[in-house]
Amino acid sequence: GLETARVLALRGATVIMACRSAQKAEKAAASIRALNPAGQVxxxxxxxxxxxxVKAFADAFRARYDRLDILVNNAGIMVPPLGRTAQGFETQFGVNHxxxxxxxxxLMPLLERTAGARVVTVSSFAHRFGELNLADANWHARPYAPMPAYGQSKLANLLFTHELQRRLSAAGKDVLAVAAHPGWAATGLQGDSRGSTLANRLFxxxxxxxxxxxxxxxxAPDVTGGAYYGPSGLLQLGGNPERVDSNARSHDTQDAANLWALSERVTGVTFTV
Incomplete structure (x- = not known):
């Protein structure tokens, strides 16, 4: 997120850094402003x-801005112990999806009235071992398993992207819904254990x-709606970006529609395109 914000600000964008920790956000913003970017942070x-x-942020954003060119959904929590969000969702499914x-x-109304707007949702190659369990998406009835829960949340990111693009296309909107994954990047997401530190150093x-x-x-001008972009190197761990494939589960239209319906029901949010 910091690197994405840095590059976009340097290129002249007004970047709204939506952050949970004000202290960390100030430090991150200062590091970008020190580069004298062409855009604002x-x-x-x-x-x-x-x-x-989420509602308070969206209300404040809509009161302040009348357009939104790019929404980057890139917050990520990876394999924590079992936790619950404020509304009781399993933390990874609750935050990541x-x-x-x-x-x-x-924010969709702003995106719809901004020409060429995009919604970019960051998934992971971990989606490949994710299984969508709509009967117990929040891990109430089964023993919690951190990595399968992470995989489910990353699979949900792709199902959401594909379903959103279908709805945007059906409504005749020029907003694009696309997905991306970073490969393996040394961001600290993996933790600071000895094993994680060594793996980061190696891979x-x-x-x-x-x-x-x-x-x-x-x-990029050649990006298409519903597409997935990731590193071009071995096993998609690193390298320059290119269009990549996601697994068959991520393209299951019935799962995507059911996930959308579940998401609306449990959040109380009606997502209208």
């Missing part, structure tokens, strides 16, 4: 683990390179 508070915060779903719904690419697929999805 604006801080706003957003906690995707609390739907009340449901929070972004509610945010995108609230990870720099944060700036990991941001390239997101930036490509957000700005």
């Amino acid at each position: 604006v801080l706003m508070t957003l906690d995707l683990g609390d739907l009340d915060s 449901l929070g972004h779903f509610a945010l995108s719904a609230a 990870a690419q720099p944060q700036a390179t990991g941001a390239l697929p997101t930036l490509y999805a957000a700005t």
